[in-house]
Amino acid sequence: MQKNLHKNLRIKIPFLVLLLILCALAGILLGSVPLSPKNVLRCLAGLDKDSTTYILVNTVRLPRVFGACLAGMGLATAGVILQSVMNNSLASPNTIGVNSGAGFAVMLTLMCSGSSTAMRLPAAAFAGALFTTLTIFGLAYMADSSRTTIILAGITVSSFLNAGINTIKLLDTDITVNLTTFMIGSLSGLTFDSLRFPAAAIIAALFLSFLAAKSINVLNLGDDIARSLGLNVTLVRLVLLILSSILSGCVVSYAGLLSFVGLIVPHICRRLFGNDARCLLPCSALLGASFVLICDILGRMLFAPFELPAGVLMSFVGGPFFLYLLFTKKGGRRVNA
């Protein structure tokens, strides 16, 4: 298995990195105004500082690609973590209402403060995400609920919070956020300025999650056995829940309620690369980033000059996949460990 792990890391990860690089390049080149690779390269190298290409690349395309990568990495990693912590194959930032919690907190902050500073939104989103995560987890833990009950509770909580988001938007017409794109998740209009704080937090949380991979593997054996192996189950759980809240909260703060990345990417990776978190975490992060990038590019291309938010395409792909998981036993079983 050790050998397998190394084989996985040596062959599959470079492949996924390559895929991500290709997607990122496509994200820079393609769009309502296609750019020529030659001009883009010159701009990336720091030449032609006055050309429209330079401005387009640096203020529109690059932040957008960067934001999409981080969104995919963050949500996919949060999905892997939540599935392990809750021992539930259907858990993800979206299905258990964490994203809605973050979204509600974002709207609440916007309503109360009017103008949004770069740091306030991610912080509020994190708080909202953590609060929702702990609520759902508390319910699941106390009631010892089945995996369907937890998901039902999550759906209920998230519809409750979505109602809250809608109410705020309707009551306070000054809010600058476009409700439709926020609820479905979109990456348009990102700037490096708005990304600075969430990006730092996401990268730090990703790094810490990768360090926790071994503990995640042991946690997957079940609480009793994990304790016998000397894992501080309560502490590890709490830390992982906080990490997943940072990840999904920060993404929501700039990209809205992107759905399904956190659910389907971990599942695809489990099938392709197995359940070992040391491999699963980096693979999910890489594939998640590519997936969001591809959906974003398609959204920009399909009906150009009109733009579909990335979230719309994700739901088109993710919805049927989620149903497939719900109705096949295998999808559930393979995960539970």
Next chain:
Amino acid sequence: MLEFRQVDVRCSFVPILNDISVSFQKGKITTVIGPNGCGKTTLLQCLNGSSKVTSGSILLDGTDYLAMPFKERARKLSFLPQVRTIIPALPVKTLVEHGRFPHLGFARRKSKKDNEIVANALDFAQIAPYAAQYADTLSGGIRQRAFFAMTLAQDCDYIVLDEPTTYLDLSGQRAFMEMLLQLKAQGKTVILVLHDIGQALEISDMLVIMQDRKIAAAATPKECLRQHIIEEVFDVRLKVFSDEKRSYYFFY
């Protein structure tokens, strides 16, 4: 020696164990027996923290066991719980390798020695042929031996097993008892819960008999038989048949 001193366990203020004092001798096989619901599992669960000790102390070779960090505990005492809430979809070998977890740190990766210990554990539990198979596709008996091998891979002096024979058929149980005797010969201390009293009488050096969340007796099997404690606690009658090799116990 593993020593429980006036241990209390409460679960949301309901006392489960009250003032339990009992000791398990080093290098011996001690079996805990008792009717259902008498607190055997709770007693053992104090050792991995699944049951919280509310007062009293546990001493392992004279040091305060409950004050040790979790990983250090898991390097000295390996405990295989009874309940399987999750059947991991992992190859048997990976499952057994998890037994090395308490010995590995951030910096320390698996060495040749770790791999040897894992291979020995697989051999000892006689599941080496299944090493590559996924645990969730195996029969209950083989899966149980895989978990047992994981516990062995922890390589501890103290091995605690909660109803290890539940999932095993008759010949599997016999083979398992042989394994326990081998472990004892290697100098390990074995503490286990069994439901088959005949087996317990046969392999144990000491019996700890529990009744109504209390220790009813802690003595050698011979002494327990002589004082008719088992008959009293389990409300059964016992007939012992002997030939030149061994004794056979019949409860009715």
